[in-house]
Amino acid sequence: MTWNEPGKKENENSNPDPWTGKSRRTEGPPDLDALIKNYFEFLGRFFKKKPPHQKITIQPHFQNITYAIFAGLFLIWLLCGLFIVGPASKAVILRFGKYIETVDSGLHWIPCFIERKYVINEQKISSYAYESQMLTKDENIVSVAVAIQYRIKDANDYLFNTVNPQESLQQATASALRQTIGHTNLDDVLTSGREKIRNQTQDLLSTIMNNYKTGLLITEVSLQPAKAPEEVKEAFDDAIKAQEDEQRIINQAESYAMQVEPIAKGQAQRLITDAKAYKQQIVLRAQGDIARFLALLPHYQKAPGTTKTRLYFDTLEAVFQNNPKIFLDIAPGNQMIYLPLDKLNQSFSVIPPNAISNAPADTTRRGSS
Template sequence: MAWNQPGNGNNNDRDPWKNQGGREQGPPDLDEAVKNLLAKLGFGGKKGGAGRSSGGSSGGLPTKGLGIIAVLALVVWFIAGFYTVKEAERGVVLRFGQYSDLVESGLHWRPVFIDSVETVDVSNVRQFQSDGFMLTQDENVVQVELDVQYRVVNPRDYLYAVEDADNSLQQATDSALRFVVGHSTMDEVLTVGRENVRAQTLELLETIIAPYQLGIQVVDVNLLPARPPEAVKDAFDDAIAAQEDEQRFIREAEAYAREIEPLARGQVRRLLQEAQAYREQTVLRAQGEVARFNELLPQYKAAPEVTRQRLYLETLERIYAENAKVFVDVEGSNNMMYLPLDKILEQQRNRPTQNRSNDSEAMMNSRSQSNSTSNQSSSQQSSSSGRVSDRSGGRG
């Protein structure tokens, strides 16, 4: 039955918050509860005869409490010593603030309050940009941007060789870039020499950071397109376009030269071969003529008139064989008749088939006219020969 239930009489006498002596009592005191707990663990107790009456048993209770606390503290200290290093990281172990060891990725343990571990990412490639307005060798100002990619290869040097390895690398990059740009012309930085500027900057940067032992390896540098100041940007764009046109024309000329040169060389070789053949042909022909005349010389000496007439006839035969024109020489007459056979043959080839009959008739008429002319010439020759014979007979 509850202490405050109706019908229980004097409920005030059953109030649990009041002491037996009749004094009112509030909520339990927290300090008193802590003292009681410590007393149970052996860190304190009640003063007076009760404490003295416990005798030797009071000394064992604190010792037992201290052992439990020590064990609990040791367990907590041991569990707190476990730590994990990620796959892309390496751990630098410091013992009392001094470098002790380098640990790989995985689960490790360290004594807390004795060793401390600082992890460094060594797998991922980091990058930053160095840019600014720089003065070139030909006293022009350009805005240059350089993208640098690097990674950590030595965590100990990266953390403790210098105060801030990343900042030191940025300063070294800016110094190397300004040095290379300052020893290059503006055209080289903007157009044709960009690759040389990039390579020289990378080489100089590696030389600068080597003595400092930053624990950093520069993977690559990339020179972004440089820009002139905005005030002269249009003029430089025109200059760059002109240089590009120049390079294009040069490539087109080289392609044309590669196309024409083999043809020209072939023509030269053909002309040389033709000249060589002509020379050999001329020399052989001359040698043949000399041999021929050497063979004819004894015959000419033996019969000069006959040999001369023979040479004359052979020459005329060779000339007329290569000529389409026909000449008829009538003996005893000063007239020489020309028969245009070449023209007649050419007309025959050019005219259609239905007109060839007319051409044949024309040829027959021309032949009859030539025959009549030859007959007249023969009669004149016979009459003249008769006169000559009469004259000769009269003379005789």
């Protein structure tokens, strides 16, 4: 007869277990006590060679020990699931290999053997250097070196979207740098275009890494001084020296301009101020003359002849006061007398009174005689 013979109703008595001879339980989970008891019976038969029908009586203290062992294992399982994420880190949680979530810093718990964690430091700055010979826009070979600094910005993309993010970064750096140098002339690579090359390389590299979803963030790109190949190093050094001399002369000219420009601006400002003052002086003088002539108008209307004569004498006085004066006269016999009056006035000097009082007596008598 088979174990599950068709046509018979399955119950605890009609379908016994062929291994133990006991009836099967068709519903509900197995009893924990029964499992533990069967386990100890099996161990007893195995080590003491007792027949299968002989039962082993389990002492109560053995049951307590078993419960304590299971409780300790359960406690260890709970404690193994605790972990702490640092302030600058994040943890990626996987459940049976599938991404579940990303947790921030702090104390967390996961069921051990069911879920798994990967702790990633997202604030750590890493760096690497890349150097290679490249062809410029004007078909010159130049050796360019660059230093890249980066950090992790997305732990999930960093762990699972690419096989090797660092290798992807190196390849993207080579591509971005070659593309930038290939669109730049040699002079710009060596001198004034270095900052532009650095910015373009960083922007292009960041775009490539975002498209690849590597989870890396480019924080800094430092372009090192470009070097020529060994075959043309001497000519390259001469060109660099000439460019340095050019830059030195430019700096000297700018320094001279900074010294001269403030002085020139000061002189220009002084001239402007003097011109404004002269303008104001002339305007005020003209206004004064107008006021003076307007004040003389009523007197002129009353006595025109007298007023004209007075104005004439005032004008002559003003002219003679500011100009040298010479007296000419023709004497009998066609002799001309020339008297520079201004020079004669300068030859006379004022004698102080104490000089006359202190003069010798004979001089006074001679003068009186």
